[in-house]
Amino acid sequence: MVEGNGILVCGELTEEGQVAPMTFELLGAARRLAPEVGGEVTCVLLGSGLDGHAQEAIAHGADRVLLVDDPLLRDYQGDAFVPVVERIVRERGPALVLLGQTMVGRDLAPRLAARLGTAVTMDCIELAVQEGRIVATRPCYGGNAHARYAFVTSPAVATLRAKSQEPLERDDARQGQVERVEAGLDPAAVRTRILGREKQQAEGVRLEDARVVVSGGRGLGGPEGFQQLEELASLLGGAVGASRAVCDLGWYPVSHQVGLTGKVVTPELYIAVGISGASQHMAGISQVKNIVAINKDADANIFKAARWGIVGDWKEIVPLMIEKVKALKAAGKLRA
Amino acid sequence: MAIELKVTSPQTRRLITALTFFTAILLIPLVSAIAVIAAGGGMGEATREVFFNIVSWARLVAYGATALVLLVLAYGPLSRLRLWLLGRKEARWDRPWERLKAFLMYGIGQGRMPNDLYASAMHLLIFWGWLFLFIGTLMLAFHDDFVEYLEGYVYLGYSLALDLAGVAATVGILMALYRRYLWKHPKMRLGSLWDDVALLWLMLAILLTGFVIEGMRVGVSELQGAIIDVGGGREANPDWAPWSPIGFVIGKAALEAGASDGLMLGIHKVLWWAHLVMAMGWVAWVGYGKLSHILLGSANIFMRKLSPTGAALAGSALEPIRDFETAERFGAGYLRDFTWKQLADVDVCVRCGRCESQCPAWNTGKELTPMGFLQEIKAYLNEAGPALQAARRQDDGQQPEERKVAGDVVSFNTIWDCVTCGACEYQCPIFIEHIQKLMDMRRYLVMEEANMPETAQATLMQLEQRGHPWRGTQLTRTTWIEELAREGIEVPLFDGSQEYLYWVGCTGALQERNVRVTKAIVRLLLEAGVSFGVLGAEESCSGDPARRLGNEYLFQMQAQKTIETFKAKGVRKIIVNCPHDFNVMRHEYPQLDGHFEVVHHTELFARLLAEGRLRPQRMGDLWGVPTTYHDPCYIARHNDILTEPRQVLAATGVELLEMGRHRKHTFCCGAGGGHMWVEESKGRRINHVRTEEATDTGAQVIAVACPFCMQMFEEGVGSVPEAAQKGVQVLDVAELLERSVTFSRVVRRGS
Amino acid sequence: MSLHIICCVKQVPDPETPASQFKVDEAAKKVIPAPGIAPVPSQFDTIGVEAALRVRDALGDVKITVLSMGPDSFRDAIKHCLAMGADEGVLVNDPSLYEADHWVTAQVLAAAIQKLAPYDLVITGRQAVDWDMGVVGPTLAELLGIPCITIVKSVRVEDGRVVADRVLLDGTETVEAPLPAVVTVSNELGEPRYPQLRQIMMAARKQVTVWTAADLGLDPAQLKNRVSLEALYVPQVKVETEIIDGETAEEKVEKLLQRLVEAKLI
Numbered sequence A: 001m002v003e004g005n006g007i008l009v010c011g012e013l014t015e016e017g018q019v020a021p022m023t024f025e026l027l028g029a030a031r032r033l034a035p036e037v038g039g040e041v042t043c044v045l046l047g048s049g050l051d052g053h054a055q056e057a058i059a060h061g062a063d064r065v066l067l068v069d070d071p072l073l074r075d076y077q078g079d080a081f082v083p084v085v086e087r088i089v090r091e092r093g094p095a096l097v098l099l100g101q102t103m104v105g106r107d108l109a110p111r112l113a114a115r116l117g118t119a120v121t122m123d124c125i126e127l128a129v130q131e132g133r134i135v136a137t138r139p140c141y142g143g144n145a146h147a148r149y150a151f152v153t154s155p156a157v158a159t160l161r162a163k164s165q166e167p168l169e170r171d172d173a174r175q176g177q178v179e180r181v182e183a184g185l186d187p188a189a190v191r192t193r194i195l196g197r198e199k200q201q202a203e204g205v206r207l208e209d210a211r212v213v214v215s216g217g218r219g220l221g222g223p224e225g226f227q228q229l230e231e232l233a234s235l236l237g238g239a240v241g242a243s244r245a246v247c248d249l250g251w252y253p254v255s256h257q258v259g260l261t262g263k264v265v266t267p268e269l270y271i272a273v274g275i276s277g278a279s280q281h282m283a284g285i286s287q288v289k290n291i292v293a294i295n296k297d298a299d300a301n302i303f304k305a306a307r308w309g310i311v312g313d314w315k316e317i318v319p320l321m322i323e324k325v326k327a328l329k330a331a332g333k334l335r336a
Numbered sequence B: 001m002a003i004e005l006k007v008t009s010p011q012t013r014r015l016i017t018a019l020t021f022f023t024a025i026l027l028i029p030l031v032s033a034i035a036v037i038a039a040g041g042g043m044g045e046a047t048r049e050v051f052f053n054i055v056s057w058a059r060l061v062a063y064g065a066t067a068l069v070l071l072v073l074a075y076g077p078l079s080r081l082r083l084w085l086l087g088r089k090e091a092r093w094d095r096p097w098e099r100l101k102a103f104l105m106y107g108i109g110q111g112r113m114p115n116d117l118y119a120s121a122m123h124l125l126i127f128w129g130w131l132f133l134f135i136g137t138l139m140l141a142f143h144d145d146f147v148e149y150l151e152g153y154v155y156l157g158y159s160l161a162l163d164l165a166g167v168a169a170t171v172g173i174l175m176a177l178y179r180r181y182l183w184k185h186p187k188m189r190l191g192s193l194w195d196d197v198a199l200l201w202l203m204l205a206i207l208l209t210g211f212v213i214e215g216m217r218v219g220v221s222e223l224q225g226a227i228i229d230v231g232g233g234r235e236a237n238p239d240w241a242p243w244s245p246i247g248f249v250i251g252k253a254a255l256e257a258g259a260s261d262g263l264m265l266g267i268h269k270v271l272w273w274a275h276l277v278m279a280m281g282w283v284a285w286v287g288y289g290k291l292s293h294i295l296l297g298s299a300n301i302f303m304r305k306l307s308p309t310g311a312a313l314a315g316s317a318l319e320p321i322r323d324f325e326t327a328e329r330f331g332a333g334y335l336r337d338f339t340w341k342q343l344a345d346v347d348v349c350v351r352c353g354r355c356e357s358q359c360p361a362w363n364t365g366k367e368l369t370p371m372g373f374l375q376e377i378k379a380y381l382n383e384a385g386p387a388l389q390a391a392r393r394q395d396d397g398q399q400p401e402e403r404k405v406a407g408d409v410v411s412f413n414t415i416w417d418c419v420t421c422g423a424c425e426y427q428c429p430i431f432i433e434h435i436q437k438l439m440d441m442r443r444y445l446v447m448e449e450a451n452m453p454e455t456a457q458a459t460l461m462q463l464e465q466r467g468h469p470w471r472g473t474q475l476t477r478t479t480w481i482e483e484l485a486r487e488g489i490e491v492p493l494f495d496g497s498q499e500y501l502y503w504v505g506c507t508g509a510l511q512e513r514n515v516r517v518t519k520a521i522v523r524l525l526l527e528a529g530v531s532f533g534v535l536g537a538e539e540s541c542s543g544d545p546a547r548r549l550g551n552e553y554l555f556q557m558q559a560q561k562t563i564e565t566f567k568a569k570g571v572r573k574i575i576v577n578c579p580h581d582f583n584v585m586r587h588e589y590p591q592l593d594g595h596f597e598v599v600h601h602t603e604l605f606a607r608l609l610a611e612g613r614l615r616p617q618r619m620g621d622l623w624g625v626p627t628t629y630h631d632p633c634y635i636a637r638h639n640d641i642l643t644e645p646r647q648v649l650a651a652t653g654v655e656l657l658e659m660g661r662h663r664k665h666t667f668c669c670g671a672g673g674g675h676m677w678v679e680e681s682k683g684r685r686i687n688h689v690r691t692e693e694a695t696d697t698g699a700q701v702i703a704v705a706c707p708f709c710m711q712m713f714e715e716g717v718g719s720v721p722e723a724a725q726k727g728v729q730v731l732d733v734a735e736l737l738e739r740s741v742t743f744s745r746v747v748r749r750g751s
Numbered sequence C: 001m002s003l004h005i006i007c008c009v010k011q012v013p014d015p016e017t018p019a020s021q022f023k024v025d026e027a028a029k030k031v032i033p034a035p036g037i038a039p040v041p042s043q044f045d046t047i048g049v050e051a052a053l054r055v056r057d058a059l060g061d062v063k064i065t066v067l068s069m070g071p072d073s074f075r076d077a078i079k080h081c082l083a084m085g086a087d088e089g090v091l092v093n094d095p096s097l098y099e100a101d102h103w104v105t106a107q108v109l110a111a112a113i114q115k116l117a118p119y120d121l122v123i124t125g126r127q128a129v130d131w132d133m134g135v136v137g138p139t140l141a142e143l144l145g146i147p148c149i150t151i152v153k154s155v156r157v158e159d160g161r162v163v164a165d166r167v168l169l170d171g172t173e174t175v176e177a178p179l180p181a182v183v184t185v186s187n188e189l190g191e192p193r194y195p196q197l198r199q200i201m202m203a204a205r206k207q208v209t210v211w212t213a214a215d216l217g218l219d220p221a222q223l224k225n226r227v228s229l230e231a232l233y234v235p236q237v238k239v240e241t242e243i244i245d246g247e248t249a250e251e252k253v254e255k256l257l258q259r260l261v262e263a264k265l266i
Helices: A021-037 A053-059 A078-092 A103-116 A225-235 A244-248 A279-285 A314-330 B010-039 B058-084 B096-108 B117-145 B152-182 B186-190 B193-220 B238-243 B245-256 B261-285 B290-302 B340-348 B354-358 B370-394 B412-417 B423-427 B434-448 B454-466 B479-486 B505-510 B512-527 B544-548 B552-569 B579-592 B601-610 B643-652 B686-696 B707-719 B721-726 B733-740 C043-059 C072-084 C102-115 C136-144 C197-205 C249-262
Strands: A007-010 A041-047 A064-069 A096-100 A120-124 A126-130 A133-140 A145-151 A156-160 A177-181 A193-199 A212-216 A239-242 A269-273 A291-295 A308-311 B500-503 B573-576 B597-600 B626-629 B655-657 B701-704 B729-732 C003-008 C023-025 C030-032 C062-069 C088-092 C121-125 C148-158 C161-168 C171-178 C181-185 C209-211 C227-233
Touching (some): A021 A096, A021 A156, A041 A053, A041 A078, A053 A064, A064 A078, A096 A103, A103 A120, A103 A156, A225 A239, A291 A314, B010 B152, B058 B290, B058 B340, B058 B370, B096 B290, B117 B152, B186 B370, B193 B290, B238 B245, B340 B434, B370 B434, B412 B434, B434 B552, B479 B505, B544 B579, B573 B601, B579 B597, B597 B601, B601 B733, B701 B707, B701 B733, B707 B729, B729 B733, C003 C043, C088 C102, C102 C136, C136 C181, C161 C181
Parallel strands (some): A007 A041, A041 A064, A096 A156, A212 A239, A212 A269, A291 A308, B573 B597, B626 B701, B701 B729, C062 C088
Antiparallel strands (some): A133 A145, C023 C030
């Protein structure tokens, strides 16, 4: 048995106020670890105007849900969230605290661990219990290597990579406890202030949700190529992604960057055009099972990870793909 | 594109230069001499009265005016010299005999003229015509003041010669006027009222008045057999008149029109004085404006940059910065950072427009024009120079406000658009050095201000951190060697015992498309039994991209490292397939005490074919394939290697179709000057324009001899619709040779 | 008003090492440096220095100290940052710290930062490009007891406050905090500036201050890692790849689409 009592999952809410899918993935992982860790799987949700959210968490595997409902928790700010979670952890004493590798998790987890005087491992893809210790496996060196860490202190704090864990099947029949917890926040303790938010107009399908992603890299030779990729993506009902190299060059907006420091995506189909397959980029699609690579260089790294590949010039291949997909679509041969 | 009539064959160009020299010098005197001989006898007394119909004190006026005018003339260059001296020291008078030769060949012999035949002919006529007229005037002065030798046949020949010279000059001026007003040639873009237009009309006026004066004199004296004031009175003979043919025609026409002696003498007198004033004015003008090219242009040719290593152009080998620790400024940012010779260059420029007409940047809609930026510096030199010079004399440490030349007077884009192809320097008839100036400004921007296009910055960072410019490559310097090993081909590593080092270069090892060329070269070398080795992992960047991108410091560090590696390994001869590395090793490594014998792969293969060590198949796969050859700038223009690649192509059996801009007129692929990695500022992409030109020849294959040209054309044939539709292929000369040669020792590609 | 910014930097194996050259010594649990490929300053760290330089461009009177913890070779990273325009460089070089995890690293850096006080802003990269953790920056904030703004693409200082634009998945969030504070920067901030030659030459002459753990009043025996690295390895990727062949591009595309339709992927 591991030192500590149960697993605490730090849930997140989407902008629309729903429980984020990431939370369900964390609960799935927690559930699978629970037998070895022992104790309950508790999910804490922080926000403002929480209602019915607890049921969602329970249906996805939580034994207990802690609702911390406070206007100060409406938008994420470290100075507000960290002390709350810290207090809960100190009170409940879990063995393991799980968060998502999200914009919130990246900020919350290290600070929480620091306050608790414990270690944290970020962006993990696998968690296990070995010889009474929590063991986390995570990619490093841009995805070139994997590192496995064993926690020496308790609790273990870890963030999990998006889409690396399977959530449980939703089961509304599941039972669980719901507790409302006071935030107990002193507004003066929140030293930061959010001055404003600007949303980038995302056209079409969101990269993170797309079933098909058509992605462009330096092999496109310039920003013009993306017009064709957009057309292809649109025909396939998908979204367009870009490698970090072309985003840095300004060929495509950064919000479409796929990779270790961009978005991690898990479409069913990922078409990489003119992308060499550097590890940094591959880290963004490490969970994708069906990669199609189109590249002029037969020795490009991407072909090692691709299920299908065409060695050729995208300028030739992509227009042909567009043409034939149109024909297939017209003939009703494509998936809806 | 401007219409060009030019001659590219080197043999024809030499012929034309020889012809201009000898024929022009001899033609007029020769024709005159022949005519005189054929004329027969009876002309012993022929002569003319100098200062006919003119008051005798006109002599004093003429000589006085001459003295005055010479002073005015001299003041011109001297006042410019004061401004040039704002610049740094630079010595350009070593090896005087070579310099004299250059002056004779390019100055008197108009050696650069075959680049534009129309302008060439036009300038030749004006040049020789005017020169003879000038000499003729001197001869007359000598005759008048010292020895009266212009008598008889000598005089008649003299008179005929000068008339012919006058006609030549007039035709030349008319050609110039036509070019400016009716043809409206684009090279005339930077014309100005006083410096160009007024000058032409003045010269025409001088010529025409000269003819009319002669006509009036002939009409009054010779045609009427009047007594002229020579040696106590001599009767002028009508038979002499035809020996001044133009004068004869005009005089005759005047008489037949019924002009009285009084009228003709009156016209004569007025026009004579007008002619004197205008001619004097012209002489004074030689010190200024466009006419100053007579003095300054000649001086510029004399002071041209002489390369110790045989580089073809001044800008082929850039000048090093000798001491970074003590240099007051890196590169040229302000007027005083240029050398005096660089400042003089901008004054020498007569805005002929040839450089601009060939510049790949200008021709694709970019800001850079070689003529333009010179004129910008000149305008600023005029504007700020005097004040700066005055401040310098005062020497009180006060510096007046001055604009930065690099980036302000000459724009950022202008400086960065340059691909160092050398077309400008090759065209310039008076050897202005465009490239070094632009590169010096680039150095200033990079090393003093770190101000450069993002792509240049990224490339320099990449060069510094990783020792090669190819960011993102998944290959290493030995990947190609390992791949060949898997095919059973062992690539020898250089250990000092081999004759040659084969320098693969960053591109040849790290870019997939170019690795195929490297492998082809290695297979050919092994087949031919050449003794060679490669450095493999010990190769690092030659330093050329750093230098062309303006980071002289990084260049020297990288070059020194490579030179040390060469020396440590006992390298003496180097085979290079990259023209840029070839150029840097041949002409710029010696600046850093690295002296090696460098040969381009096409040169070597041409030799191996000639020696029979490579055996081309008869009617092989490539037989008759329409192919065009793109001359790489750094091989053709900077290094005069023109025939060897063509010899190699001939051996492959392809049908060679030449582009209009070929040999030393080759149009850059767009990758020089660091532009392989730097985005173009605006306008059409240079490589697209050149790909179109190549496709228009009807070629199915574009043969290249440079890894950058290879990259540029590969991109081009994918982007330019006609090329893409036709499926035009790009292949290195070595790849083509590989397909045409019988391999007995080595496993062939693709087996 | 004089501002003191401290930028934390470290040196890493070149992330652009070709995949074929990336090798791990599993017994030693270390990456084997690829021959001929020099280490580089971690990318986000130099972007942090760029952020500091931009603050100086705007305000003028700003002192920038570059701080690192590691062996002597990390000097190169510090020198690079000095060449960019930073004023001072400090290296905490103590062999007992070479195997430090992020917890110990943060402790040591926090001690060094306090020794460099007074300071107004601490800037780190959002994560180091070797371990990709992203923990030291926020941990520093907690250890120093100051506010923290993570993953930003612009940094401004005005009236004793730092205003930063955070990178969100689909937009930007502007946050302000009172100084002193910690800020971690992301690549969206822009490219680090190219060092001017004179700066490079000056940086080469500058001395880097070197401290040991003792100089910081720390006892290495008390600094114990809180995670233990159990294994480091290159994951084996097993994918069955089919390179579609065909005579023409058209044929290849047709075959590919056929496969995709059969697999019900499109």
